[in-house]
Amino acid sequence: MAFNIDNEEFARKLNEIDDPITNYQSSNTNSDLNNLIINYLATEGYASTAAKFAEEAQLKTPVAFKSIKARFSIRDCILSGNIVGAIERITDLEPELLEKQPSLHFTLLRLQLIELIKKANEDDKYLKQALDFASEVLAPRIPEDNPSNSFLQSLEYTISLLCFPKDTLESIPELKKLLHPSLRLEVASQVNKAIIEYQGINPRSKIWDIIEIYHWSQQELKDLFEFEFPDIGADLAVPNILSSS
Amino acid sequence: MPSAPSLPHRWSTNDIATLVSVSADGLEAKLGIPPPNSKNELEPAAIRTTDPIPPQCGVFYFEITVVAKPPDGCVSLGLSGSKTPLSRLAGCDTDSWGYHGDDGHIYVCQGSGKAYGPSFQTGDTIGLCVNTQSRSAFYTKNGLAFSTAFKDLKDKLYPTVGLKPGEHIAANFGFGKPFLYDINAYVQNCKTILYKQMASLERSFKPPSSGITPEVFSNAMVESLVYSYLVHEGYGDSAHEFAKELKVIGAHTEEETDNAHNHHRQKIRAAVLSGNIDRAISLTNLFYPNLLTQNPNVKLQLELRRFIEIIRFLALRGSDTSSADANSAAANGGSSGINGNGKDVEEDLFKTLSAMGNDEILLHAIEYGREIEAEFGQDSQARSHLEQTFAIMTYQDPLNSVLAPMLDPAGRAEVAEELNSSIMMSLGKSKVSPLKTVVQIAKLASLLLASAGPSGFLANIDSDVFAPICSEQYEEEDREEH
Numbered sequence: 001m002a003f004n005i006d007n008e009e010f011a012r013k014l015n016e017i018d019d020p021i022t023n024y025q026s027s028n029t030n031s032d033l034n035n036l037i038i039n040y041l042a043t044e045g046y047a048s049t050a051a052k053f054a055e056e057a058q059l060k061t062p063v064a065f066k067s068i069k070a071r072f073s074i075r076d077c078i079l080s081g082n083i084v085g086a087i088e089r090i091t092d093l094e095p096e097l098l099e100k101q102p103s104l105h106f107t108l109l110r111l112q113l114i115e116l117i118k119k120a121n122e123d124d125k126y127l128k129q130a131l132d133f134a135s136e137v138l139a140p141r142i143p144e145d146n147p148s149n150s151f152l153q154s155l156e157y158t159i160s161l162l163c164f165p166k167d168t169l170e171s172i173p174e175l176k177k178l179l180h181p182s183l184r185l186e187v188a189s190q191v192n193k194a195i196i197e198y199q200g201i202n203p204r205s206k207i208w209d210i211i212e213i214y215h216w217s218q219q220e221l222k223d224l225f226e227f228e229f230p231d232i233g234a235d236l237a238v239p240n241i242l243s244s245s
Numbered sequence: 246m247p248s249a250p251s252l253p254h255r256w257s258t259n260d261i262a263t264l265v266s267v268s269a270d271g272l273e274a275k276l277g278i279p280p281p282n283s284k285n286e287l288e289p290a291a292i293r294t295t296d297p298i299p300p301q302c303g304v305f306y307f308e309i310t311v312v313a314k315p316p317d318g319c320v321s322l323g324l325s326g327s328k329t330p331l332s333r334l335a336g337c338d339t340d341s342w343g344y345h346g347d348d349g350h351i352y353v354c355q356g357s358g359k360a361y362g363p364s365f366q367t368g369d370t371i372g373l374c375v376n377t378q379s380r381s382a383f384y385t386k387n388g389l390a391f392s393t394a395f396k397d398l399k400d401k402l403y404p405t406v407g408l409k410p411g412e413h414i415a416a417n418f419g420f421g422k423p424f425l426y427d428i429n430a431y432v433q434n435c436k437t438i439l440y441k442q443m444a445s446l447e448r449s450f451k452p453p454s455s456g457i458t459p460e461v462f463s464n465a466m467v468e469s470l471v472y473s474y475l476v477h478e479g480y481g482d483s484a485h486e487f488a489k490e491l492k493v494i495g496a497h498t499e500e501e502t503d504n505a506h507n508h509h510r511q512k513i514r515a516a517v518l519s520g521n522i523d524r525a526i527s528l529t530n531l532f533y534p535n536l537l538t539q540n541p542n543v544k545l546q547l548e549l550r551r552f553i554e555i556i557r558f559l560a561l562r563g564s565d566t567s568s569a570d571a572n573s574a575a576a577n578g579g580s581s582g583i584n585g586n587g588k589d590v591e592e593d594l595f596k597t598l599s600a601m602g603n604d605e606i607l608l609h610a611i612e613y614g615r616e617i618e619a620e621f622g623q624d625s626q627a628r629s630h631l632e633q634t635f636a637i638m639t640y641q642d643p644l645n646s647v648l649a650p651m652l653d654p655a656g657r658a659e660v661a662e663e664l665n666s667s668i669m670m671s672l673g674k675s676k677v678s679p680l681k682t683v684v685q686i687a688k689l690a691s692l693l694l695a696s697a698g699p700s701g702f703l704a705n706i707d708s709d710v711f712a713p714i715c716s717e718q719y720e721e722e723d724r725e726e727h
Contacts, residue, residue: 014685031659033474033678033680033681037471040467046486046487047490048490049483049486049489053475053487056483057483057518058518058658185464207470207471210684213690213691214683214686214687214690217690217694218690220690221694
């Protein structure tokens with residue numbers, strides 16, 4: 001089958017997509033999009049935005065609102081490097097979660113060690129604290145019967161941060177990654193996902209499905225139509241709210 | 246948009262053998278026994294559906310139940326092309342595929358079969374599932390599925406049944422009657438596989454120019470889609486809050502600079518959402534003086550909504566129990582929003598209505614309706630809008646009438662959206678938010694894919710993304726954590 005579609009045709013069809021008269025399928029109104037947004041905000045744990053948006057757009061709050069405030073403060077703790085506070089709050093919220101998910105617990109404790117090492121790199125008096133934490137808290141978690149466990153490897157990596165002077169670290173990408181602030185972001189999102197999944201709620205916000213369908217159909221259509229879809233980031237003029245700092 | 250092709254839904258009566266009879270609803274078929282003195286041998290006969298399985302449908306499933314079958318009979322169920330003769334059992338001819346009830350063998354375009362499943366008799370229900378994406382098919386018996394029967398099937402095949410004299414079957418093409426086999430679980434499974442394939446594509450996002458990892462980048466992309474949506478639609482407080490929360494997680498946010506417009510749009514949206522159309526119109530005229538004259542369609546929508554709000558106010562006041570609602574609506578009046586921020590307006594629909602008696606309001610509604618009619622009545626499209634809206638006046642108790650959905654406050658959102666879009670246009674901005682464009686393009690893409698091939702069918706934004714959100718359970722307020 002040979003298909004072709006030009007810009008004009010594409011724009012025309014796009015206009016028809018949400019037009020209830022020309023489109024025999026359902027058309028999406030903004031209330032669908034509002035639901036998509038509240039689903040995102042609640043799932044990802046943006047507590048005050050979700051509350052404000054539910055109020056402004058007069059929406060019912062979705063089931064993912066459960067624990068949203070607690071989740072936000074846990075995220076807040078992790079992002080500011082306060083892992084002790086995060087673990088306390090997680091245990092308050094779901095007392096058995098960390099026990100049941102040892103690898104999540106380990107990830108958090110390892111992040112705590114990294115935070116200590118960061119401090120030790122600035123000030124030697126934290127050095128002992130970091131080493132004690134590694135040997136007393138983290139090491140016992142490595143299963144004795146399985147020394148090749150990924151926990152051990154990851155602990156070794158982390159500890160090696162102490163051995164390299166700061167400027168050398170820049171040249172070792174694996175280690176540099178551990179010190180990058182995005183690790184906090186990654187762990188925070190992992191914890192948020194674990195909590196919400198533990199509570200029986202779908203941890204993936206639906207906006208991702210749309211983005212996936214977008215990219216997938218773009219790839220599929222490339223072979224059928226000689227037409228390049230606009231790129232979400234570059235062509236749709238999505239204002240980049242993350243200005244490089 | 247291409248119109249959807251018909252699915253197979255009934256047996257065709259074209260070209261069928263004289264002894265074959267098809268029921269009026271097209272679902273049942275039987276082959277009569279020729280009279281004993283006739284020279285006719287006991288010839289088999291086949292029937293097929295009026296429409297073929299459309300290639301873009303992805304998965305097509307149907308079942309037949311054997312109503313009657315003589316001991317030496319052989320009901321056969323399968324697929325055939327439009328030119329395949331109807332004088333043999335399914336599977337025993339070119340372009341013909343079948344599963345035979347006497348020996349449980351499958352036949353692919355020839356007279357000899359191979360072992361596949363059990364035999365089947367009177368009372369058994371046999372299903373056939375065709376996957377047009379993988380071009381394969383499998384059978385079910387009484388709700389249980391067997392392995393793949395056929396591969397490399399052609400396009401546009403017709404569901405086909407072969408009968409021997411005295412045999413009688415009833416088909417279920419899935420219109421209203423449930424299947425014995427859980428076909429939904431199968432489709433769900435196909436979807437899961439497809440979405441997994443999609444997820445593996447996620448990594449193909451264009452890498453950012455700066456040193457941020459792709460994962461963070463794509464999160465940032467979603468964040469900016471959400472943020473730009475909030476700004477575009479005039480949810481100013483939410484956008485502000487989101488920017489604040491993003492800042493907490495380490496992102497540096499540039500808030501939009503045209504704050505004045507954002508505040509204006511936010512005020513106007515709040516007014517429309519609260520039903521206070523008078524306030525919304527006055528605010529619009531204050532901040533964007535020529536907007537409504539230049540966008541008569543938006544003006545019409547606002548005025549029709551005002552008409553609906555008047556009727557709603559009257560209906561709520563009419564019944565004693567909800568009078569508080571009407572009055573509280575008046576009290577709120579949509580004046581919430583940013584306080585102490587420059588100019589404001591006095592107009593308040595609910596204040597005006599509160600000061601009027603019921604008869605007076607009714608008269609006002611009729612008079613107002615006539616004004617709208619005089620202004621927009623010439624336009625045929627507007628006319629049909631007017632007629633639909635004014636029909637609400639026919640009901641004594643509109644809140645419990647068939648037109649009650651019209652009075653639902655949810656309808657305000659659409660008006661607010663139209664108004665906001667026209668303001669964005671007048672400011673030289675895109676009419677729709679980037680998020681909406683993404684959704685629209687994704688929908689268009691899956692429609693184009695559906696017209697070109699079957700996989701588009703499996704990825705359906707309406708049923709896979711929006712429907713689950715809408716059917717999501719909602720939390721009781723008191724379960725919210727504080």
